[in-house]
Amino acid sequence: MTSKTVDKALSILDVFTVDSPTWGLRELARHLDMNHTIVHRILSTFEEKGYLYCHPETKKYQLGIKFIELNHVVEEHLNLFDLIQPIMKNIALDAGESVVLTILDDEEGVFVKIVESDQKVRFAESVGKRNRLFxxxxxxxILAYLPRHIQIKIIDQGIQDGDRHIDSKERLLERLESIRGKGWCYTEGETFEDVAAYSVPLFDNRQMILGSLSIAGPRYRFSQEKSEQILPMLKENIEKLNSILSKVYFPSRRNFSTTKFM
Structure with missing residues (x-):
């Protein structure tokens, strides 16, 4: 199998997301601007090996059971979540809001662990959801702790795509510098209109940015009084998490984060 074939096969898997979990053969070929016959061959191979499942009636493909097996292998190897879960649960109980662990992968953030609060109205997101770093x-x-040239690259791509979350490149870069200086970030109405969140950074064993820990929920519950309680809760537990994460290697794509921030 050539590297081009592997690249095409992986680009097909990449389009199966939380927002777009099913794809038909023709729409997938159009979306990827790829030859229909090649796409069919790759899909058939993935289906045969259990990586994809084709619904017999709709003829649409979705990720197969094989990925559950692989996810179990990753979690067993890392053995991280058994250590992280109690910390996140304690924060969720104390804050009365959901707690989210986000990991940097390539140039996106991925929700890898969410501990829900016991509130009726909660943070409405799912594990595996990816988003742009701005x-x-x-x-x-996370973006605040990446090298400046990577920040600019990510922001420029967002501007090129016409993303509504960037109103000014200069203002966003200034804000990232301010976030890095404070060591925490607060936003409201960005991921969802009615959701607010406080986040602090997490680092790996090389003291490079790995991800973030957040407390998130409906913004009407984030009063000034509650906000003053949330940051100490996060900072209180962040050392415990960083201590755990500094002892392992998390298999996410972060090669560019080894460059010194300028």
């Missing part, structure tokens, strides 16, 4: 506190705090 959207929401949990992602923006």
């Amino acid at each position: 959207i929401g506190a949990s992602h923006k705090i």
